[in-house]
Amino acid sequence: MNNSALSLEQTPPLAVPLLFMLTAPLFPVLASMVAMAYPESLYNRWDPAMLTITHLLTLGFITMVMVGALQQLFPVLVGVRLENPLLFSRVIYASLMTGTLILCSGFLLLTPVLTGAGALLLGGSLLWLIIKLMSSLIRSDATGHVTVGMRLALLSFLLTVSFGLYLTAGYTLPQVPLQRSLTSLHIRWGLFGWIGLLIFTVSYQVVPMFQVTPKYPDKMIRWLAITMFSSLVLITIIRLTGLLPHNLDSGIVFACECLMLSGFTLFALVTLRLQQQRRRKVADVTMDFWRFGLSCLLLALLMLALANAAQISIGDTDLVVGALLIVGFAMSLITGMLYKIIPFLVWLHLTNTIDISARWQMRIPNMKKIVPDKHARNQWRLHLLAVCLIMLSLMISSLMISSLVFAASAAFMLSNLYLAFNLIRGAAVYQRFVRQFNLAETD
């Protein structure tokens, strides 16, 4: 007999992940408003409005969804249930939301007090989250590669937050020197560590599960995240200590960067290959989001490789690569996955309510009916248009066409409002079903 069943009690209440996932699209809407108000900001990475937009997307959307997903995934993948999950998630959610808004207001209004207050709120809550999740991982009996991947992603998150807090201190406190050179480490750990490694780890589980592909190669699952993390550690040590002779340290950093570019290229190519090999080749909007997102990743990596190796620059490379990685790659993959995760969670919790009520003959709405494919596909088209317009705006920055920025921002805003509508409508199916059939709720 097999006793590896997941108990009902291990699944966190539905409100835990939904709180984060349903709010996340509103932050890109705010980012669009900022871009509309300050179109010139798109051409300078240090512009206060650009810093605001970047953090609304990375903290408000990407981190918001990933933190919600982590709280859902922990019991399922690691076998650890967090204590008081609802209270914990509400505190983290409130701090993440208000902290992001205050931090971004500080950037936009050039008010260091606000920036500092937002950073403190974010730093405190995110460090609490990281420590709680890490201690749960250490206590857990799970020893698989998922656990390793999550540990490395959380350590990367810890370093991203730490560098962010130090940079904010330099910006807000006169006694702390502002070391802008640390920004590159903050970005590297954030994009390639926290976001990249968590996407790797989650992909190894969800791509075969939701897209019916073959498994990722075992060696890749075992070594890729570790190699990427080690490269980031080496780059950080060299950048921070400066102990090695200049030629040697730039050589090692270059080698590590090449290794990272190769690793992320490998991830994109293997995922695309696995998706080609899926068993049922039925139309699926998630696949479109993923293929586009992975293509954006490959393009960003190519541009980085060219910029590093041959000093070739297309437009403002930093901004274009940043947009490709944040909006093109991460947001596309996350949006595509939300179209699977939300219906899946609604379905799972409805199945649990049926179990509790012992009304096993009841039929739960099909996944496709929870978020209708037609609406998901319309939103996909808007997303594609928005990303293309954003890239176009950045590539022809010298012409300063503010109407193009306005069009890109409007498309991006509509796309995210549509996403919010789709997700909220999908989540509402749970409440409607429970009320309609007078079922006992799991939460």
Add this chain to the structure above:
Amino acid sequence: MTEGFFDYLDVSEFPAPEPLQMALEAGEQLTPGKFLHLHHRRYPRLLFGHLERRGFEYDTRCGPFDSCKVFIWRKEDNQAYQQVLIAAADYPGWPE
């Protein structure tokens, strides 16, 4: 597919959560003396809690090419259980 003492259900080409939904629905259709032979491409971790709450027992085995076989029968259906013992003997136990 029905074959004498058991219903055979291959869910290996369906995305989550369809295999789980199909398995639970097939379980509800089991008549006395019959068991369900479920063929899945991966270990269906989420399925087992639902089976237990719905009054089923199960035995998980390794299938060919890393697939997973789950034999499902109603609790206290001794006739079905005896048939499972025979059918499951062809496959090694799933490693814990």
